[in-house]
Amino acid sequence: MEYRILGKTGLRVSVLGFGASPLGNEFRITDPQEGVRAVHRAIDLGINYFDVAPYYGRSLAEERLGLALQGKRHQVILATKCGRYDVRQFDFSADRVRRSCEESLRRLRTDYIDVFQAHDIEFGDRQQIIEETIPAMRKLQEEGKVRFVGITGLPLKLLRDVAERAGVDTVLSYCRYNLMITDMDDILTPFCREREIGLINASPLHMGILTEQGPPAWHPAPEAVKEAGRRVAELCRQRGVRVADVALRFCVQHPYVATTLVGMSRPDHVESNVRALEGQTPEDLLEEIRAIIAPVFNTTWPSGRPENQDYEELRQQLLRQADAC
Secondary structure (H helix, E strand, O other), rough: OOOOOOOHHHHEEEEEEEEOOHHHOOOOOOOOOHEEEEHHHHHHHHOEEEEOOHHHHHHHHHHHHHHHHHOOHHHOEEEOOOOOOOOOOOOOOOHHHHHHHHHHHHHOOOEEEEEEOOOHHHHHHHHHHHHHHHHHHHHHOOOOOOOOOOOOOOEHHHHHHHHHHHOOOOOHHHOEEOOEEEOHHHOHHHEEEEEEEEHEOOOOOOOOOOOOOOOOOOOOOOOHHHHHHHHHHHHHHHHHOHHHHHHHHHHHOOOOEEEEEOOOOOHHHHHHHHHHHOOOOOOOHHHHHHHHHHHHHOOOOOOHHHOOOOOOHHHHHHHHHHOOO
């Protein structure tokens, strides 16, 4: 396993991170004991960065991860989040940040969190995030309950703005750097590199689009993006390789991202993802994939409040959706 330093935190993290959302049955019903074995297998294979949130399984993922890490907490770097608690339940107030931290500590069976992140900040008020949420997280840092403070979300310009104005240690970006899209490098990566902010990339499989089974029914991407993903998966199948392996390798090779998060809940998931890092993708296959994706390359979707969107067309799209409700 390769390790990289997470910005100025000094944390040495595995390039492959364990995304614990599947432990909370976010995608399918999972076997709790199998989840424990997956966590243990990941540690055995050198994965040391584990990311979870109260939102995943509405606290279930934290509970299961905490149970799995008993006796092994000292071997991992543990990240969780605050601010998002259900599909439409958000609270970025200072009081809720503190209570959320205490709740997570109990569920995770630990007395400190390595990386504490404001979750999906595009659903919050930007000024509150800057003036209340992050200062409350910093106070917890001063008290020794968290070691480092970060933010997560989809809109890149918002992440950059908040990171610049409030000052954070890490930024987690999802679905903005993978085979289907790389605009993270246009907006966020240069800023994080310049400020030595730890950069975490999530959803290398584009939330299921770059898999054999395809995306879940609720996936917000336009249909053309999903169809391109199906064609890429078929091409990889014809070439005798797993599309997920190709997609994961592409992300892990990013020169600045410290760790790439992949959702896992079974030991065989862990093993196949680790094996994927050892392979090589033929350049001609990558060229064929790029040709398939080209018509929809860098296509994203709106998430959060209209004023927090990256692009005017996404803001207008979200306003139209709100009007239709």
